[in-house]
Amino acid sequence: MASKAQQASLRLRIATYVFVGIWLILAAFPFLWTLWGSFKVELDFFSIADWTNALTGKNTEETYGRPFTGAGYHGAWVQEEFWRAVLNTFIVCFFVVCTSLTIGTLGGYALSRSGFRYTFWLLIAALMFRALPPITLVAGYLLPFFEWNLWGILPTTIIVLVAINQPFTLWMLHSFFQNIPKELDESAKVDGCTQFQAFRHVIVPVMWPGVITTGLFSFLLAYNDFAVTTMLLSESNRTMVPEIAAFLGTTYTEGNVMFAVAAVVSATAPLFILVMFFQRQIVSGLTAGAVKG
Amino acid sequence: MKHRTFFWFFLPTGLAMMLFIAAPLVSIIMQSMFAPHEAVLVTVENCGPFGCQQETIVDQEATRALRDAQPLGRFVGLDIYFDRGHLAVAEVAQAWRNADDLGAFWTRLQNLPFYRAMAFTLTYTFTVTPLLIVLGLMIALGVNAINARIKGVVIFFSLLPMIVTPLVGSLILFWMIDSRGILGTAIQWLADDPDLSLKASTTLTWVMLIVYGVWHSAPFAFVVFYAGLQTLPMDQIEAAQIDGATRWQQVRFVVIPHLMPLVTFVALIQLMDNFRVLEPIVGFNAQAHATSLSWTILNDLGGETRQLSAASATSVMTVIGVAILLTPVLVRTWRDFKGKT
Numbered sequence: 001m002a003s004k005a006q007q008a009s010l011r012l013r014i015a016t017y018v019f020v021g022i023w024l025i026l027a028a029f030p031f032l033w034t035l036w037g038s039f040k041v042e043l044d045f046f047s048i049a050d051w052t053n054a055l056t057g058k059n060t061e062e063t064y065g066r067p068f069t070g071a072g073y074h075g076a077w078v079q080e081e082f083w084r085a086v087l088n089t090f091i092v093c094f095f096v097v098c099t100s101l102t103i104g105t106l107g108g109y110a111l112s113r114s115g116f117r118y119t120f121w122l123l124i125a126a127l128m129f130r131a132l133p134p135i136t137l138v139a140g141y142l143l144p145f146f147e148w149n150l151w152g153i154l155p156t157t158i159i160v161l162v163a164i165n166q167p168f169t170l171w172m173l174h175s176f177f178q179n180i181p182k183e184l185d186e187s188a189k190v191d192g193c194t195q196f197q198a199f200r201h202v203i204v205p206v207m208w209p210g211v212i213t214t215g216l217f218s219f220l221l222a223y224n225d226f227a228v229t230t231m232l233l234s235e236s237n238r239t240m241v242p243e244i245a246a247f248l249g250t251t252y253t254e255g256n257v258m259f260a261v262a263a264v265v266s267a268t269a270p271l272f273i274l275v276m277f278f279q280r281q282i283v284s285g286l287t288a289g290a291v292k293g
Numbered sequence: 294m295k296h297r298t299f300f301w302f303f304l305p306t307g308l309a310m311m312l313f314i315a316a317p318l319v320s321i322i323m324q325s326m327f328a329p330h331e332a333v334l335v336t337v338e339n340c341g342p343f344g345c346q347q348e349t350i351v352d353q354e355a356t357r358a359l360r361d362a363q364p365l366g367r368f369v370g371l372d373i374y375f376d377r378g379h380l381a382v383a384e385v386a387q388a389w390r391n392a393d394d395l396g397a398f399w400t401r402l403q404n405l406p407f408y409r410a411m412a413f414t415l416t417y418t419f420t421v422t423p424l425l426i427v428l429g430l431m432i433a434l435g436v437n438a439i440n441a442r443i444k445g446v447v448i449f450f451s452l453l454p455m456i457v458t459p460l461v462g463s464l465i466l467f468w469m470i471d472s473r474g475i476l477g478t479a480i481q482w483l484a485d486d487p488d489l490s491l492k493a494s495t496t497l498t499w500v501m502l503i504v505y506g507v508w509h510s511a512p513f514a515f516v517v518f519y520a521g522l523q524t525l526p527m528d529q530i531e532a533a534q535i536d537g538a539t540r541w542q543q544v545r546f547v548v549i550p551h552l553m554p555l556v557t558f559v560a561l562i563q564l565m566d567n568f569r570v571l572e573p574i575v576g577f578n579a580q581a582h583a584t585s586l587s588w589t590i591l592n593d594l595g596g597e598t599r600q601l602s603a604a605s606a607t608s609v610m611t612v613i614g615v616a617i618l619l620t621p622v623l624v625r626t627w628r629d630f631k632g633k634t
Contacts, residue, residue: 051478
């Protein structure tokens with residue numbers, strides 16, 4: 001866009017900046033507003049009298065003596081024990097990402113190095129599995145999980161999420177491994193390595209960029225999942241998202257909406273940090289599938 | 294790679310998918326054809342000081358024995374698919390006979406849970422998808438033209454609506470459009486109607502959910518199109534300029550054709566994703582005005598009475614819906630594969 005002819009007229013440039021500015025407000029304002037409001041009392045967050053109360057915190061000041069209060073966070077984290085849900089979420093996410101990447105890497109590598117026709121059909125099957133909404137499978141899990149006493153505990157949910165993750169992981173890693181030259185592991189095999197040794201010593205050291213990108217998406221899938229965690233976890237083992245959904249049922253009646261607001265902000269914060277550090281990987285992961293196909 | 298090596302490499306992931314995706318799929322198809330056992334009733338004679346009475350009670354033991362013997366329930370074939378909670382064949386036929394015109398028929402159809410859910414799911418899917426593509430394209434063109442130094446910040450904030458948990462995102466918007474929230478107040482002020490509540494009207498609830506859907510998914514379209522714009526053929530743009538094309542004509546005849554494969558890709562992915570809409574309905578607490586097939590499954594499975602058969606039948610129908618939307622993707626992949634070999 002350097003050439004003089006490409007230079008847009010001033011009016012068009014202003015219009016572009018205005019439009020991008022409006023989009024930025026649409027995208028970011030709800031989060032900033034809720035973050036700000038989470039330090040207020042409910043009468044300020046939901047202001048009937050005057051909407052500027054939400055900014056100045058008039059009622060918060062009357063109640064607590066200063067315009068900000070951590071009451072919502074205290075209520076959610078201590079009183080309602082939201083920290084349990086946070087802990088559970090990170091246990092689930094950690095194990096889902098690790099397991100998913102371990103078995104996904106092996107599978108994806110095999111798919112990229114085998115020239116036989118069945119690899120295509122396996123990938124097609126994975127594509128179909130990827131398209132299935134997880135909620136449709138839940139009815140199939142419940143009966144056997146109740147029967148074998150597996151319902152409600154974290155390991156069951158972890159394994160289910162790993163399995164639901166696999167189709168996507170396989171596609172990502174398959175296309176990623178295809179970009180690593182075959183000659184690399186072929187030559188290792190000529191030197192006497194077995195296929196696994198070639199994978200272990202030649203491919204593993206160079207595969208991390210792709211694995212990290214795939215891991216990010218596995219993390220997001222496990223972190224954001226609603227259908228599986230809501231249906232498969234017992235009350236004491238809930239992760240953040242079903243816990244927030246459960247808050248809604250109780251807080252609207254008790255008038256503790258601010259607990260839910262604080263919990264929502266707490267659940268958003270890790271994602272903020274994640275995007276901040278891994279923006280490039282997320283963008284490249286999103287486009288990897290698209291630009292090729 | 295030898296078959297044997299391939300087998301061992303693929304075994305863990307293959308097993309996981311077999312056990313937790315393929316097997317449940319078979320299981321929901323089975324379950325959707327079995328209804329729970331009815332309780333076994335026995336008639337006993339109860340004799341008291343005021344004479345004898347015939348009484349019908351549930352034979353707990355026999356019922357339990359029957360349930361243990363056939364845990365799946367009794368086989369009912371496709372009956373569940375045709376009952377009132379699903380395709381409601383009898384009710385639809387009756388509504389068709391009794392209704393005077395199409396409008397009345399449509400109103401009656403909206404009282405049946407399946408058709409109510411389908412009406413919203415399809416409206417949502419087919420309005421959100423084109424809108425998010427248009428918005429995504431506009432953002433991509435805009436961001437591509439702005440100063441390179443602020444691009445990173447813009448992309449960071451643009452990603453947020455998509456990355457944030459759908460339930461959390463919808464809650465954040467829900468609180469803002471509450472009649473006491475900032476957007477709700479603003480809308481009341483704009484409409485000059487202090488009693489206006491988005492939650493009370495079906496049409497406004499649908500609009501709200503669609504706006505949320507576009508807000509949530511536009512970043513995906515934006516990122517994909519933005520990546521596509523980086524590979525734009527500059528010589529074609531220059532050629533168009535020399536031929537005197539206006540900026541709009543360059544976009545219309547060079548940029549959009551260049552991005553067309555990506556538009557198809559985004560459309561196909563988003564059609565499938567929007568069809569499974571669930572979290573916004575929960576987050577916006579909108580089930581009184583809008584339901585989807587996924588929400589029906591969640592509702593059947595939740596609570597004390599887990600209606601597995603009903604949920605399974607809805608699941609199978611959802612899978613069929615997704616399969617229909619998936620067909621073009623499969624055809625495309627197949628053609629790519631054919632082209633490669």
